[in-house]
Amino acid sequence: QSQKTRALCELAPVIPVLVVGDATRAEGLATALVAGGLPVLEVTLRTPAALQVIGEMSKVPGGHVGAGTVLTPDDAKRAKDAGASFAVSPGATERLVRACEDIGLPLLPGAVTASEVMRAMEMGFSMLKFFPAEAAGGAKSLKSLAGPLPQVSFCPTGGVTLQNAPDYLALPNVICVGGSWIAPDADVAAGDWAAIESRARDARTLR
Numbered sequence: 548q549s550q551k552t553r554a555l556c557e558l559a560p561v562i563p564v565l566v567v568g569d570a571t572r573a574e575g576l577a578t579a580l581v582a583g584g585l586p587v588l589e590v591t592l593r594t595p596a597a598l599q600v601i602g603e604m605s606k607v608p609g610g611h612v613g614a615g616t617v618l619t620p621d622d623a624k625r626a627k628d629a630g631a632s633f634a635v636s637p638g639a640t641e642r643l644v645r646a647c648e649d650i651g652l653p654l655l656p657g658a659v660t661a662s663e664v665m666r667a668m669e670m671g672f673s674m675l676k677f678f679p680a681e682a683a684g685g686a687k688s689l690k691s692l693a694g695p696l697p698q699v700s701f702c703p704t705g706g707v708t709l710q711n712a713p714d715y716l717a718l719p720n721v722i723c724v725g726g727s728w729i730a731p732d733a734d735v736a737a738g739d740w741a742a743i744e745s746r747a748r749d750a751r752t753l754r
């Protein structure tokens with residue numbers, strides 16, 4: 548269940564979380580991130596343009612484009628149809644997990660507590676998103692989960708920055724982190740691809 552998302556998470560230390568309102572920005576943004584060394588991209592389904600953005604970005608060579616904020620079976624289907632090669636969810640429900648399995652869309656589901664992690668393990672997952680990372684106790688919490696649940700790896704997301712990312716990446720149960728700091732709205736709106744590529748390069752050196 549988790550082999551594909553784990554392989555994706557191993558490609559770079561950071562997955563940029565992208566909230567893009569204008570599909571004309573998609574190609575330039577994805578090209579800058581891939582050039583900067585961050586090929587795995589999460590496009591949140593939070594803007595009306597998100598599915599079109601996924602479609603445009605998935606044409607960029609070298610990129611792996613997934614949909615974020617996937618909450619329902621319908622979200623998963625629309626994301627897959629748009630060209631997403633994986634899905635990210637803040638949580639995990641049986642309905643969503645089953646839908647992703649049915650359509651062959653690798654899912655990175657979210658979990659925070661030991662019970663949520665154990666339930667995800669029962670559903671076949673060993674690679675999870677830890678969300679909202681900072682608000683849920685940050686690296687300290689994740690480190691505590693590694694004691695009883697060492698077989699599960701995480702991509703912490705939510706409040707992660709260039710400054711605190713090393714604390715997460717130093718943990719044995721963290722493979723990569725996710726964050727929106729790589730591509731701030733202002734740079735995306737201005738099409739400042741050089742600034743975004745440079746931030747991607749800094750992030751790339753985190754591991």
Ligand code: 3PG
Binds near residue numbers: 615704727
């Ligand atoms: C999200 O889905 O919004 C992510 O968790 C991004 O969080 P961040 O904006 O704190 O990086």
